[in-house]
Amino acid sequence: MPVQFKDYYKILNVPREASNEDIKKAFRKLARQYHPDVAKDKKAAEEKFKEINEAYEVLGDPENRKKYDELGSNWRDGTDFQPPPGWQQGRAQGAPFSEGSFEFRFDGTGFSDFFEQFFGRSGRFDGFSDFGHRQEYSDGEAGFARRGSDLESDILVTLEEASKGSVRVLTLQRTNRKTGQARTQTIKVKIPPGVIDGQIIRVPGMGNEGIGGGAPGDLYLRIRFAAHPDFRVRGADLYYSLDLAPWEAVLGARIVISTLQDRVSVKIPPGANSGQQLRVRGRGLVNGQSGEKGDLFVVINIVVPEKVTEEERELWNRLSRVSHFNPRNS
Amino acid sequence: MKEPGNAKEESTQELQPVEHSMRAVYTIEAIADLAQVPRRLIILYCKHGLVVPASKSPDSGWYFDDRAIRAVRRIENLRNAYGMNLTGIKLMMHLMKEVERLREEVRFFHRQ
Secondary structure (H helix, E strand, O other): OOEEOOOHHHHHOOOOOOOHHHHHHHHHHHHHHHOOOOOOOHHHHHHHHHHHHHHHHHHOOHHHHHHHHOOOOOOOOOOEEOOOOOOOOOOOOOOOOOEOOEEEEEEOOOOOHHHHHHHOHHHHOOOOOOOOOOOOOOHHHOOOOEOOOOEEEEEEEOHHHHHHOEEEEEEEEEEEOOOOOEEEEEEEEEEOOOOOOOOEEEEOOOOOOOEOOOOOOOEEEEEEEOOOOOEEEEOOEEEEEEEEOHHHHHHOEEEEEEOOOOEEEEEEOOOOOOOOEEEEOOOOOEOOOOOOEOOEEEEEEEOOOOOOOHHHHHHHHHHHHHOOOOOOOO | OOOOOOOOHHHHOOOOOEOOOOOOOEEHHHHHHHHOOOHHHHHHHHHOOOOOOOEEEOOOEEEEOHHHHHHHHHHHHHHHHHOOOHHHHHHHHHHHHHHHHHHHHHHHHHOO
16 A cells, blocks of 8 residues: 655755754744644644654654665655665555455544554554454354454544543544455544553454454554653653753752643752753643652753853853862862 | 535444543453453463453452453464464563563653
């Protein structure tokens, strides 16, 4: 099944030789602009946001980026794509969700077919859709009922969706390999508030059809958090990288930070160092399964000015003469 | 859920959202039925630590959640499709979990 090529560099608007830092910056800028919670035209922004996220999943990870670059630079966005011979695909034997005699295509999960096929779950060594080349049972075995096999797919969820919950519409197209007959099913799935990354949502009966009157399998949706422009997630905790000027770090400061719920004023103690973490209790995510409430960690990142004026240089010079501080003398 | 210009036979009916309760628990009989796996096998998987009950007390018995159903289905799949034994499955599931955890860590640090 051909998929359409995605030009992730074009999506993030960065050159192919962009550094990791450039890619991160480009992602943050676009993600802030198109974040579904802030954009005016929500529907269009949501599509764009998903695309940006997918591009960042690939280009923001050196291993995935290398794999993507191996495809070459001649492909144009949106054209039918066939990988070069011998190119290792995420899913075993080509087609996404190959399960015996059916081929599956999901829509509404937040990931494109291109991504699913080359960077999707099975490529990540988990998920059993590519383990699942089940034996075919002939009609001769009448009377032997067998439950249909299960399907598994990732579903992209924003942090805001995860904390408030949402309803997602998914379409699942099954194509019979022998007859070429396609059947499309649409399902609405409630994402309950408090889901966490990696959590499984079981949709009963939406897997493969059973054999000989057996029950159908289930569909397992695995929650995958969209990268957020400001926060990184670890379990139920959020991490926020706070840039500080050297003097703010030395003298201490009070800085207002927007959390997912509100705005909090954080007191930076004098002498804060890069990498130091300050905990803001209870401003993380809520784990709906355990009821555990995560915290927000503010990670200090000291940024040095790239350009200084004559006057500033003079002041730094004076400081260097006066100060006895030696960071290499511990 | 009618979308003009995109009329498909299946989409003419009103869709009911699939509700998912994160704290839903099932008895061993219920998950045996849902996963279509005999009860004695589920007990065996529990003894080997492949499936972990959500709660396990002498008076209220064993209760399982959706994760357990997925684990049971997955074990069945590894047994049927690959002929793996329980020791192999245990190792495989442990490694898959470990790879997943490490990938998450890598993702976390790449985004720093």
